[in-house]
Amino acid sequence: DATAAVERAVEAVVGGDRAQHVTTIQIEQDGRRRHLAVTIAPVHDATDAVVALSVVVRDITTLMTAVDRERRAAASIEAQQRVLQRIASDDDLAHTLDDLCRDVEQRLPGAHCTVLTVDPQEEVLRHASAPSLPPSYAAAIDRLPIEEGMGVCGTAAHRQSVVVIRDVLRDPLTASFVELARAHDLRSAWSHPLVARTGEVLGTFAVYRSEPYEPDDEERRSVTAAGRLAALAIERRSDRQALSVAALVDPLTGLPNRVQFMDWLERALCSRPESVAVMFLDLDQFKGVNDSMGHPAGDRMLVEVARRLTAALRSDDVLSRFGGDEFTVLVRDADRRDLAAVAEELLATFAEPFVVDGREFFMSGSIGIAHGAEDVDPFDLIRDADVAMYDAKARGPGRHTMFGAALRERALARVAVESELRRGLERGELVVEYQPVFDLCTRECLGAEALARWQHPDRGLLPPSEFIPVAEESGLVVMLGARVLNEVLAQIRRWADQGLHLPVSVNVSPVQLADAHFVSEVRQALVRHGVDAGLLYLEITESALMEDLDAAREALGALASIGVGVLIDDFGTGYSSIGRLSDLPVTGLKIDRRFTIALGSNQSMTKVTIAIIDLALALDLAVVAEGIEDESALEALVGLDCGVGQGFHLARPGPPELVAALATSYQELNGSRTGPGSLPRRW
Ligand code: C2E
Numbered sequence: 001d002a003t004a005a006v007e008r009a010v011e012a013v014v015g016g017d018r019a020q021h022v023t024t025i026q027i028e029q030d031g032r033r034r035h036l037a038v039t040i041a042p043v044h045d046a047t048d049a050v051v052a053l054s055v056v057v058r059d060i061t062t063l064m065t066a067v068d069r070e071r072r073a074a075a076s077i078e079a080q081q082r083v084l085q086r087i088a089s090d091d092d093l094a095h096t097l098d099d100l101c102r103d104v105e106q107r108l109p110g111a112h113c114t115v116l117t118v119d120p121q122e123e124v125l126r127h128a129s130a131p132s133l134p135p136s137y138a139a140a141i142d143r144l145p146i147e148e149g150m151g152v153c154g155t156a157a158h159r160q161s162v163v164v165i166r167d168v169l170r171d172p173l174t175a176s177f178v179e180l181a182r183a184h185d186l187r188s189a190w191s192h193p194l195v196a197r198t199g200e201v202l203g204t205f206a207v208y209r210s211e212p213y214e215p216d217d218e219e220r221r222s223v224t225a226a227g228r229l230a231a232l233a234i235e236r237r238s239d240r241q242a243l244s245v246a247a248l249v250d251p252l253t254g255l256p257n258r259v260q261f262m263d264w265l266e267r268a269l270c271s272r273p274e275s276v277a278v279m280f281l282d283l284d285q286f287k288g289v290n291d292s293m294g295h296p297a298g299d300r301m302l303v304e305v306a307r308r309l310t311a312a313l314r315s316d317d318v319l320s321r322f323g324g325d326e327f328t329v330l331v332r333d334a335d336r337r338d339l340a341a342v343a344e345e346l347l348a349t350f351a352e353p354f355v356v357d358g359r360e361f362f363m364s365g366s367i368g369i370a371h372g373a374e375d376v377d378p379f380d381l382i383r384d385a386d387v388a389m390y391d392a393k394a395r396g397p398g399r400h401t402m403f404g405a406a407l408r409e410r411a412l413a414r415v416a417v418e419s420e421l422r423r424g425l426e427r428g429e430l431v432v433e434y435q436p437v438f439d440l441c442t443r444e445c446l447g448a449e450a451l452a453r454w455q456h457p458d459r460g461l462l463p464p465s466e467f468i469p470v471a472e473e474s475g476l477v478v479m480l481g482a483r484v485l486n487e488v489l490a491q492i493r494r495w496a497d498q499g500l501h502l503p504v505s506v507n508v509s510p511v512q513l514a515d516a517h518f519v520s521e522v523r524q525a526l527v528r529h530g531v532d533a534g535l536l537y538l539e540i541t542e543s544a545l546m547e548d549l550d551a552a553r554e555a556l557g558a559l560a561s562i563g564v565g566v567l568i569d570d571f572g573t574g575y576s577s578i579g580r581l582s583d584l585p586v587t588g589l590k591i592d593r594r595f596t597i598a599l600g601s602n603q604s605m606t607k608v609t610i611a612i613i614d615l616a617l618a619l620d621l622a623v624v625a626e627g628i629e630d631e632s633a634l635e636a637l638v639g640l641d642c643g644v645g646q647g648f649h650l651a652r653p654g655p656p657e658l659v660a661a662l663a664t665s666y667q668e669l670n671g672s673r674t675g676p677g678s679l680p681r682r683w
């Protein structure tokens, strides 16, 4: 000890050693520690004998405190770094907080630290860390209300400021915790609220001692620093939790998303598969609403749809936004419920108009239902419901379909057809037939419409209805369409080489039109075959145009700029408004077969036909009538000023030679035409 060290130094100096330095600590009356530096040096006489000692005592307390502080600061920086590392690596929160508490306990001997965290749902403090206190203490303090008088921590969290209690046994704030304090030998307590960047209280960091005590400024500072780190760690965890919630919830509607839905579906199928059903609901023509009213309006629609569907469902049914305008429902107790009735109720929520931006409009949905069974996996069930939904949609808006054996067979057949078609395209089984188009007055063959056929090895020549829908669904139609176009341009080229300038129109699927490369591929194909763009027309159905008007307008504009004509196919069936039609860059309209066939026999259809022809004339568009099956229809059209048409009455689709023969025989009878510039009319 100190006295012994000084005595040893004195002896050494007396025994002939040189000056000795000793530092000691002296405890004062008031308990404060004083650091003393003692220097003992010999005083010699002329013979070099030690005759006296010189003792110099210096108070180096200030210096030593500074050194001490430095050393502690270094240790605390090291500890902080360790904790930050844990926070950054998303270490378990309890571990991080335990580490922090232990670090503070090491720096404040005799202290016990605890961290409590706020439970935002229940608005209480939950035990988070107390590494040096027994579990009985943690259990007793768990779920502490955030209120004045609720111990040092409840009060600190409530006041959002530091609370120091010198003697727990005597303070009203801890009155109801006296027993607990006695049981764990805790006498003084002090608590810091932990505050987030946003200002909200996340929890408390408290320090307890077994004697009455008040912390000094330095102690407060080090606990404040530890509290900041604790707050950081807690915030980091809640950020992480928010992120994992976001991964499961659709932010727009607040409904569970696809990931969450699939998880629940999987679990439901594990327990009682036969009691589970999935409904797949898709909005009809939502894209149109989105495009015409803008995305914010579309978003509001979806939120409203989600609200209505939620209200129509039982609380134990799970509704999710599966994606875009698709919603799915997980129906429990499906074996005991009338699923058709549930679907009807959901569809009935569309009966009321939707009001967006002060405008009212109607919307509908289509629902497919699939019932769970032993060994069915969630993806299969969703796929079945999806297949059923497409069937419902095909039958018209606002319907529902139950998936069953018939649909399964059809779906399987589709898949089979798709792979067969893919192979067929590779083997060159695609054939193009040409249906001649005539000047209805002179009966001159003006050109033709190209129609795709599939020369199937077993089933013979198949019409487009047998393969175009599958091609569209699978995307194969892009390749198929390119082949047709290529074949047609090669044919136009061959005719041109024979001196025949016959324009041909080619049908284009909306899937092709939506393809970003479509227009440039058309242009390249024209160049490749050396064909005048004026000899090519593209036919696009009215409904395809209206589906995505903005995209269509862009593609049509680009086609017009390269000189390719565009005809609106099946006109009269797609409900396009005159306003929209007038600003689309199109060349002409093709009157749908339904109208032509009804000419003369059906009054209102005849009126529509007249209106279409008048509209085309007014907008300076060409009109082509299709489906002319008899002489009377032909005469009626001529009488109505529709000068161009096609139909079985005039010529059925056939090989290119048929068109060439018709065109040349007319020219031989009536004189030859010279080149595309002299074509009689646009069509
Ligand atoms: P569409 O564009 O309306 O083609 C006219 C259809 O009417 C053709 O049927 C044609 O054979 C038929 N038709 C012609 N005159 C008459 C008539 O007087 N009476 C009756 N009842 N029908 C007549 P097809 O060849 O079966 O084609 C059906 C549909 O398939 C076409 O309807 C078109 O939308 C589509 N299609 C044909 N070829 C292609 C193609 O290369 N690509 C794409 N995407 N679709 C095609």
Ligand code: CA
Binding pocket: 449, 507, 539, 569
């Ligand atoms: Ca057509």
Ligand code: CA
Binding pocket: 569, 570, 590, 592, 593, 626
């Ligand atoms: Ca047509």
